[in-house]
Amino acid sequence: MSNRLTLTAMPKLVLPDVLYALSDPLRLRIVCQLASEGDTACGTFGIDMPKSSLSHHFKVLRDAGVIATHSEGVRRINTLRRDELEAAFPGLLESILDAAQPRAARSRKVLKPSREKTSSTRASSGPR
Amino acid sequence: MSNRLTLTAMPKLVLPDVLYALSDPLRLRIVCQLASEGDTACGTFGIDMPKSSLSHHFKVLRDAGVIATHSEGVRRINTLRRDELEAAFPGLLESILDAAQPRAARSRKVLKPSREKTSSTRASSGPR
DNA sequence: TCCTTCGTTCGAATTTCTTCGAACAATGTA
C-alpha cells in the first residue's frame, strides 16, 4: 500500500491491494456502479456521506489502481481501469462484479433457485 | 432445540469478507498453498511467525468461509472450500489463484503463445 | 501419569483504517 510513484505514472497493480480496495462494501458499490454506468463524477453516487469521506474511498481505489480520475471542468471523472485490470488479473474483475450482484440477478446465467440472504459482519458502512 | 447439523454449519459467504480475507499477502499465500498442495495442517506452511499469529490468520480465513478446519489426531487439517466458493462466486477463486501466480508461471495456461512483454516486476509480498 | 506436540484463546500493545470537520485549490458563472 505504498504510493511513491509520480503523478503521471499509474500505480502498479498489486493483487492484495486490489482485493483490499474491493473488500469494502461501499467501494465495491462504487466500482459496480462505474462498471454498469460508465465514467462518473464523485458526487453522482447517491452516497450520503461527507465529501471528505467519499474522497477517501476514491483515493483508496485510485491508489490500488482500480480506478483512474481525470478532471473535466469542475468535476473529477472516475474511470474503471478494466483493461489494465484484465491484463494484470484475467477474469478477476468480471468475476467480482458478477459476484457482487444479488443472486437473483445472477441466476439468469445459472438456473439455480436460491433463498439465501446477504449481510456483512465486517466493514459495514455503519457508524463506528 | 438441539440441532447437531448446525454445529457444522459454515459461515455464509459474503463477498467483501472473502475479498478482505484474501487481501492479506500471508493469507493469500496460505490459500494458494492449500490450492496447490491440498489439505494441510497449520504448522506446515513454513511461515516464520508465532503460532498465535498464524492461528489468527487461519481464523480470518475460516470466518470468511474460505477454508474449513477439522481435527485429525493432534493436527488440525485445513481445507480450501473450493466448491462452496465456486457455487457462491463462480470463477472468483480461480481468477484470484491464477492472479496470485507470478506472471511467468501464469502465461503457461494461455493457449496462444504470447510473445509480448515479459515484465520483470517482482511479486509483491510486503506486509501491510 | 507425565510429557510433548499442535493449535486455540485471551489480553494488551501497536499499527492501520475510517470518519469527518475545516481549510484549501481549481474551475465556472454572475
Next chain:
DNA sequence: TACATTGTTCGAAGAAATTCGAACGAAGGA
C-alpha cells in the same frame, strides 16, 4: 472580482486489525 461548485488534503478522534506472549486444551507416546 466575488461567489458557487466539486473534490482534495490535513489533522485528530475513534474503531478495527495485527502481533505476540502466556495460558489453556485435546490427542498421542513413553
